[in-house]
Every structure is written in structure tokens, then in C-alpha cells.
Amino acid sequence: MLRVQSSGWQGCPVGPFCDEMRPLAALRNLGRPLLVALGYGRAEPRYFHLQCGQRRSGKIMQNGSRKKTVICIEGNIASGKTTCLEYFSKTPNIEVITEPVTQWRNVQGHNLLGLMYQDSSRWGITLQTYVQLTMLDMHTRPMMLPVRMMERSILSAKYIFVENLYRSGKMPEPDYVVLTEWFDWIMKNMTISVDLIVYLQLSPKTCYERVKMRCREEEKIIPLDYLEAIHNLHEEWLIKRTRFTVPAPVLVINADDDLQNMIRQYEEHRDCILTPDNIQRCL
Ligand SMILES: Nc1ncnc2c1ncn2[C@@H]1O[C@H](COP(=O)(O)OP(=O)(O)O)[C@@H](O)[C@H]1O
Numbered sequence: 001m002l003r004v005q006s007s008g009w010q011g012c013p014v015g016p017f018c019d020e021m022r023p024l025a026a027l028r029n030l031g032r033p034l035l036v037a038l039g040y041g042r043a044e045p046r047y048f049h050l051q052c053g054q055r056r057s058g059k060i061m062q063n064g065s066r067k068k069t070v071i072c073i074e075g076n077i078a079s080g081k082t083t084c085l086e087y088f089s090k091t092p093n094i095e096v097i098t099e100p101v102t103q104w105r106n107v108q109g110h111n112l113l114g115l116m117y118q119d120s121s122r123w124g125i126t127l128q129t130y131v132q133l134t135m136l137d138m139h140t141r142p143m144m145l146p147v148r149m150m151e152r153s154i155l156s157a158k159y160i161f162v163e164n165l166y167r168s169g170k171m172p173e174p175d176y177v178v179l180t181e182w183f184d185w186i187m188k189n190m191t192i193s194v195d196l197i198v199y200l201q202l203s204p205k206t207c208y209e210r211v212k213m214r215c216r217e218e219e220k221i222i223p224l225d226y227l228e229a230i231h232n233l234h235e236e237w238l239i240k241r242t243r244f245t246v247p248a249p250v251l252v253i254n255a256d257d258d259l260q261n262m263i264r265q266y267e268e269h270r271d272c273i274l275t276p277d278n279i280q281r282c283l
């Protein structure tokens with residue numbers, strides 16, 4: 001089963017310089033207004049590119065270069081994101097960026113992921129601060145190929161994992177507020193380009209079984225209700241759209257299927273996934 005959600009996206013095309021921008025380069029350019037937020041409200045601000053002032057419909061950029069495409073694969077823990085990326089990595093002209101879990105497990109000898117699972121009230125903020133940095137690095141890495149497929153995004157780190165820590169009382173409000181101000185600054189001053197979100201939707205129970213099967217040391221203590229909370233936040237963000245901005249069209253794929261059926265679904269929707277301009281035709 002596959003559904004497409006229409007988007008509330010206001011448009012933020014990548015400027016000609018954007019692929020070259022790295023976090024430090026951007027900090028040096030603080031004076032240059034890159035994005036302007038359109039209306040703060042209950043939901044997150046939306047962004048519009050000042051330099052080109054155009055919607056993201058055309059394939060050709062103002063400087064004549066071809067527009068590149070960024071697809072984010074979102075979903076619960078062990079929903080099959082890495083497996084999906086592995087499958088599409090065999091396609092020519094696609095670059096795949098997996099979540100930097102290895103980095104989170106070894107920051108100058110410190111396993112932030114492990115620390116967070118052992119004591120999320122103490123280490124949740126530490127992990128999420130680092131996740132936000134590494135995700136920003138992923139988004140701003142120069143694109144070498146026309147299509148980039150990446151595992152999760154800076155958005156899900158904030159809207160799912162930070163939000164969950166805060167709502168469950170594991171992240172004190174001052175920590176949440178500071179991380180939110182950092183996030184808002186990034187969204188205002190950097191170009192975070194997303195053309196399509198592929199949401200792997202499945203029951204928390206299946207995720208639980210797959211977490212057990214994968215047997216990642218740090219995750220052995222994950223209870224089912226944690227996966228339920230993470231699932232509910234994905235639904236709130238990408239399906240119900242009650243709180244946070246959804247920055248691109250969302251393709252919902254039923255990921256409860258076995259591997260063979262997942263491949264069948266990926267093949268059926270290959271064109272929609274790899275050419276987000278086609279997504280309207282899939283609606
Ligand atoms: N459709 C599927 N059916 C059964 N097992 C799966 C399926 N997709 C992935 N897996 C297995 O589930 C575990 C988690 O998958 P993975 O792709 O690493 O998830 P994620 O990257 O979302 O955490 C792995 O052991 C993987 O081999």
C-alpha cells in the first residue's frame with residue numbers, strides 16, 4: 001500500500017551557491033540574508049529563498065545548472081531505512097548518505113548513543129546537540145550526483161527525537177529552548193533542501209521485532225512504548241500535520257511488508273521517488 005500526502009511547502013529552491021555551503025562557510029556569511037521566515041505561529045516558520053525568489057518547480061536553476069534532488073527517508077527505528085538506501089544505492093547517479101550512527105557512537109571515544117539510552121535525562125541533550133551538528137553537515141555536504149537520498153534529516157532529529165525527550169520529561173525546558181533556538185537559526189540562515197520525504201510507515205510492534213533481530217548493543221533496552229512514542233510523533237508530523245511544518249511532498253510506503261514486497265513497492269514507485277517532480281502524477 002502506498003499513499004502520497006500533498007505538501008504544505010512554500011518553496012525553497014537551492015541557490016546556485018548552496019551546494020558549496022558548509023556550516024563554517026555559512027557562519028562567515030552571517031550578514032547575507034539567505035532565507036526569510038514567512039510567519040511564525042503555532043507551526044514552525046516556513047522559508048522562502050530570497051536570492052532567487054522562485055518556487056521549486058523548474059528543473060533549471062537561474063545560473064543554468066540543473067537542479068539537484070534531495071530525498072529524505074524517514075521512519076521509526078529499524079523501519080528499514082538503511083535497507084531502502086542500500087537498495088537504491090545500486091541505481092546510477094544517486095548518492096546515498098546514511099545516518100552517521102557510527103559517529104554518534106564514538107565522539108572522541110565517547111559513545112553518546114549508548115549514554116543516551118543508559119540515562120536519557122542526563123545525556124539526551126548531549127546526543128541531540130551532536131545529532132543536530134552531524135545532520136547539518138549531511139545536508140550541507142556538496143552534492144556530487146543529480147540525486148541524493150539521505151537517511152532521516154535535521155527535521156526529524158528535532159521534530160521526533162528532541163520532541164520526544166522534551167514531552168516525556170527527559171529534557172528540561174531550558175535545554176529544549178536552547179536547542180530549538182539553534183534549530184531555528186539553522187533553518188533561517190542555512191539552505192536545508194528537501195524535495196521529497198519517503199515515510200516508511202509500519203507498526204511499532206514490527207519495529208520492536210526488528211530492533212531485537214538487529215541486536216545493536218545500545219538498543220537492547222528499548223521498550224515497545226518508546227517505539228510507540230516515536231511512531232506517534234512521525235504520524236503527528238507527516239500524516240496529521242498538527243504541529244510541525246512538512247517541507248516537501250510525502251510518499252507513504254507500508255513498510256510492514258517482507259523484503260521481497262518492499263522491493264516490489266520500491267520498483268513500482270521508482271519514478272515518483274527519484275523524480276519528485278513526478279510526484280503530482282502519483283497523487
Ligand atoms: N522488510 C523487512 N522485513 C524484514 N526485516 C527487515 C525488513 N527491512 C529491514 N529488515 C531488517 O530489520 C533490521 C532493521 O532494518 P534497517 O534497514 O537497519 O532499519 P533502519 O535503518 O530503519 O533502522 C535489519 O536487521 C534489517 O535486515
Ligand SMILES: O=c1ccn([C@H]2C[C@H](O)[C@@H](COP(=O)(O)O)O2)c(=O)[nH]1
Nearest residue numbers: 076077078099101131156157161219
Ligand atoms: O535524532 C536522533 C536520531 C536517531 N536516534 C537513535 C535512534 C536509533 O537508536 C539510532 C539510529 O536510528 P535508526 O532508526 O536505527 O537508523 O539513533 C536518536 O536517538 N536521535
